[in-house]
Amino acid sequence: MDTLETLRGLIADKFEVESAQIFPEASLDTLGLDSLAVFDLIFDIESVFDIKVANDEVKIVTVADVVSMIDRLRQEQGKA
Amino acid sequence: MHRVAVTGWGVVSPWGNDPDIFQQAILNSHSAVRALEDRADGPWPNRPAAWIEQFNPRDHFTLSQLSTLDRASQFALVASRSALQMAAANRQQLNLEQCGVYVGTGMGSAGSMEATYHSFFAEQSRRLKPLTIPSSMANAAAAHIVIETQFTGPNVTFCSACASSAIAIGEAARKIRYGEASLMVAGGVEALIYPSVLHAWEALRTLAEPDPLSISRSCKPFSKNRTGMVLGEGAAFFVLEAWDHAQSRGAEILAELKGFASTSDSVHLTKPSVAGQAHAMCAALKDANLQPQEIGYINAHGTGTQANDSTEAAAIREVFGTHAATLPVSSTKAVHGHLLGGASALELLITLKSLRDGRVPPTANLDQIDPECVLDHVLVQSRETPNLRYAMSNSFAFGGTSGVLIAAAVP
Structure with a gap:
């Protein structure tokens, strides 16, 4: 599973953001995701990537932060 | 003491969102009452209700917005937007600190709560949607309206069952009368046509029996053969203003709230x-x-x-x-x-x-x-x-x- 591509699809569909805007350096804030939207996104990430995201993991700013968090948790939780 | 002018109104109803069409339907007794059992999304009690079919949330909101908007908040936002548009009250003309929002609702975000309980009890899910609380809190509709309007005056939700929105509107009028606000958006909303809510009302033996000849005639106020009430859903909101405030910005005064x-x-x-x-x-x-x-x-x-x-x-x-x-x-x-x-x-x-x-x-x-x-x-x-x-x-x-x-x- 290509984490960035999957995440891009998730954000594009859920928040109606142009896929082209969802590049690694883009901040979630500039994509229009406020703190509640980030919680909502994490809920879907947990389902799609089959991981558990702890409360102290949610300090994510950019798309790249989300990708690296997902990849690390998949490794740690044996889902990679 | 200020006189209270009504300068705008908006509605979300089974006949759509145009207040003139709505009023014509009411004047002509065009009933919105139908059989719940005709709906596929039950289980419903064998009782009539009046619900809104032609409301499409996507006509009014983005997917992102909808993640925190219960049906009640959707209705309230659409009706309040219409009222403000009718009043031609644009933000630049207003002292936002002098503007507020009062909302009346009986059951708040009934749909979000039912969906949550269904997920928790029926589906045995222990992963509830993260926005359950902010979208289902009883004051969500009022909060969404002030965020959208940027009003920074009072923002209160009144919950007194069937009198909720009379109190919201009446108290908003008082706020204006006593000079504590110059403009208030006030109204009421209910979106409770959900199976568990209807069954609970049915259990109280208050809902009208289906009329055997015509389901749309099931609710018969003041008639000897009345059998109860029929639940409905929708919203109506008003822009209330201090009389001189409305006049000074050239707003059309539609009516006066007198008492x-x-x-x-x-x-x-x-x-x-x-x-x-x-x-x-x-x-x-x-x-x-x-x-x-x-x-x-x-x-x-x-x-x-x-x-x-x-x-x-x-x-x-x-x-x-x-x-x-x-x-x-x-x-x-x-x-x-x-x-x-x-x-x-x-x-x-x-x-x-x-x-x-x-x-x-x-x-x-x-x-x-x-x-x-x-x-x-x-x-x-x-x-x-x-x-x-x-x-x-x-x-x-x-x-x-x-x-x-x-x-x-x-x-």
Whole structure:
């Protein structure tokens, strides 16, 4: 599973953001995701990537932060 | 003390969001009442209800916005936007600190709560949606309206069952009257047509039985053969302004909110009281500084339950005396259903439009006037009331809370 591509699809569909805007350096804030939207996104990430995201993991700013968090948790939780 | 002007109104109803089309439907007794069992998304009780089919959230909101918007908040936002648009109240003209939002709702975000419990209990899910709380809190609708309008004055949600929005509107009017706000968006909303809610109401033995000949005629306020109420959904919102504030920005004044009272029966959880209702109407008349004979129309609470209608009719006769014999009264719940916390707002809209148009709506399905409910009922067809100057809108809630509003036509 290509984490960035999957995440891009998730954000594009859920928040109606142009896929082209969802590049690694883009901040979630500039994509229009406020703190509640980030919680909502994490809920879907947990389902799609089959991981558990702890409360102290949610300090994510950019798309790249989300990708690296997902990849690390998949490794740690044996889902990679 | 400031006079309170109404400068805008908006509605979300089974007939769409155009207030003129809505009023025509009410004047013509075009019933929105249908059989719940015809819906595939049950299980529903074998009871009628009046719900909104043509409301498409995607016409009004992005997917992102919808993640925190319960159906009730959606209705409230759409109706309040329409009211503000009608009032032509743009942000640049307003001192936002002097503007606020008061909302009345009975059951709040019933749909979000039902979906959550379904997920938790029926599906045994322990992963509930993260936005469950902010989207289902009872004050969510009011919060969304202030965020959208950027008003920074008072923002309060009133929850007093069927009188909720009368109180929201009445208290908003007082805020203006006493100079504590210059403009308020006030109204009410209810979105409760969900299976568990309907079954709970059915269990209380208050819902009308389906009329065997025509389901749309199931709710029969003040009629001897009435069997109960029909639940409905929707929203109505108003822009209220200090009279001089409205005039100074060149707004069209549509009506005046003249009086308001909220009182308590303090008798029983659900049983209405003649003394309590009469007290509320008298207090509203006093607040409006009007004599009973000056009222030219009453939009009754008129739920269609045995207890309410005879109680309300007796209370009206007690307050208005001989004038009651020639004072047009109607209950429009027969066609739009009972919106609980949104009912007073929807019925105030009907009342204000009646004042403006000089025509009051009938009580639909009033086949045989109950001898205990004798009043000057507007029967079958709407009635022309060219000299209508002042009208009253009644709301009497479970819990014994009454909310009575009095409005005046603007010459």
